[in-house]
Amino acid sequence: MTDAGVRGPQPRRGTIHRMDNVAIVVDDLAAAVAFFVELGLELEGEATVEGSAVDRLVGLAGVRSDIAMMRTPDGHGRVELTRYQTPPSREGDPRAPTNTLGAHRIMFAVDDMDDILDRLRPHGAELIGELVQYENSYPLCYLRGPAGIAIALAEQTS
Template identity: 75%
Template structure:
């Protein structure tokens, strides 16, 4: 696959990806899942108030968040449990070809071991563990709240 990237030299803009937020219904289960995957709990907080309401465009927001840091220190996942307003229930079992932000992928070592360690935390394979072009072992699995997680182990 060939990708072409435009010249962005001299432009102000994105410096890095800071975090991805994932809304969950069970914050403790989601934290345990991502800790088992290898992320570190960076901190937790209750988030509420007028500034938060204005930021997210909802009234009466009260949520608990857990910030999970990647092992290499680059990037975080913000797990969010809303207490108010009520959470809107989407299709957490939607297939991989649904429009919109859909999955997060992690580079791992020993993919089989990682999958087995995640099973007690509710992980289930979506399809199969596959070998891709003699360079990666890949799989998709469901985690807490139906989160679609992909794992990739470099083999070549």
């Protein structure tokens, strides 16, 4: 008899390969796309989705939504922007504090924080707190993006 802990972990059949995307519901799809393009993401594609499979998947009846898939420059991360035509989107608190339960924020590594902030402000971006030098290592900030989502930016310094 052998001890599984001595041999190391056994392969599992149902494992995660990668995180594919994060979905964000917005009320103005074009403005959200423009914001994320300005941030540096690329528009991968747009589509309208509807039908019984979509209804069953998301647990709502009569779904018709427009989506835009945004891809990070490295090709590994994606943000799905969704605008519901039907049923209408439910209002959340777009100014919820960062300690609110649920999804907290999306973080992006950037190479020039000041340039990114200057480009995003005309698209409605507002700092949540301050731009700080985190533990003497790298600049970091939180800002509000489309639909009030919190976005963190970390400037790579090495």
